[in-house]
Amino acid sequence: MGLFSSMDISVSALTTQRLRMDVITNNIANSDTTMTSTGEAYRRQVVTIGEGSTRFSSVLNKQISLNGVKIESIVEDDAPFIMVYDPNHPHADEQGYVAMPNIDTLQEMTDMMSATRSYEANITALSAIKSMMRKGLEIGR
Amino acid sequence: MLNPITSNNSIEILGKALNASKTRMEAISNNIANIDTPGYKSYKVVFEEEMLKHKGDIESMKTTTHKLEITSGSMRVDGNNVDIEMEMANLAKNEFWYEALVTKLNSDFTRMRLVIK
Numbered sequence: 398m399g400l401f402s403s404m405d406i407s408v409s410a411l412t413t414q415r416l417r418m419d420v421i422t423n424n425i426a427n428s429d430t431t432m433t434s435t436g437e438a439y440r441r442q443v444v445t446i447g448e449g450s451t452r453f454s455s456v457l458n459k460q461i462s463l464n465g466v467k468i469e470s471i472v473e474d475d476a477p478f479i480m481v482y483d484p485n486h487p488h489a490d491e492q493g494y495v496a497m498p499n500i501d502t503l504q505e506m507t508d509m510m511s512a513t514r515s516y517e518a519n520i521t522a523l524s525a526i527k528s529m530m531r532k533g534l535e536i537g538r
Numbered sequence: 539m540l541n542p543i544t545s546n547n548s549i550e551i552l553g554k555a556l557n558a559s560k561t562r563m564e565a566i567s568n569n570i571a572n573i574d575t576p577g578y579k580s581y582k583v584v585f586e587e588e589m590l591k592h593k594g595d596i597e598s599m600k601t602t603t604h605k606l607e608i609t610s611g612s613m614r615v616d617g618n619n620v621d622i623e624m625e626m627a628n629l630a631k632n633e634f635w636y637e638a639l640v641t642k643l644n645s646d647f648t649r650m651r652l653v654i655k
Binding site: 404523535 | 559560563564565566567568570571572573574575576578581606608622625626629630632633636637640643644647
């Protein structure tokens with residue numbers, strides 16, 4: 398407990414931001430994928446982030462419990478595909494339009510910067526916790 | 539007459555502060571972890587204000603404990619009220635505070651050891 402749970406909290410954030418980063422880079426990598434196994438173009442994926450699950454022991458003790466953060470789900474963005482006129486494309490429909498993935502690379506880059514910034518902030522927190530734990534070992538030495 | 543070795547005011551009060559600092563670290567790391575979580579409200583530890591209320595009264599200072607509280611209100615669209623700059627500053631302050639407390643605690647123990655010898 399105590400400082401060890403502080404470490405768990407920071408680590409949960411690192412895992413969350415890394416997974417978010419994976420989803421973002423997957424979107425960017427697939428920004429030109431016109432056909433997937435579903436028969437449609439690639440759909441943008443987004444993560445929903447929420448607070449971590451409460452431990453039962455803290456509910457039992459009626460304490461406020463600090464649970465870190467987790468990815469609640471990875472969902473597909475419902476925004477429509479971008480239709481591009483290209484009749485010679487192998488995936489063009491009857492009118493000659495190709496459905497391109499609904500990914501705005503600029504948006505993805507902004508999300509990537511946000512994820513990186515969060516990751517770095519949590520690394521700093523982790524370093525501070527380690528310093529405190531190391532210093533705590535010196536009590537009474 | 540209070541035995542200065544077994545019931546030392548300084549050591550007891552430092553112990554309270556160390557507990558507060560440890561809980562504050564949990565609160566700060568939870569806030570930093572949740573800077574992107576929609577609807578999240580930041581936590582804080584109330585300790586200095588509690589101690590100030592008992593200014594001059596050592597006995598009630600020894601029984602004061604810190605409190606973990608949640609804040610309210612938000613300026614952001616997603617309902618999150620974590621101020622990352624504030625949290626990073628608090629992180630540094632808290633780390634320094636913890637180390638200062640440990641240093642003081644150790645010097646009290648050293649002094650006690652000298653007396654015992």
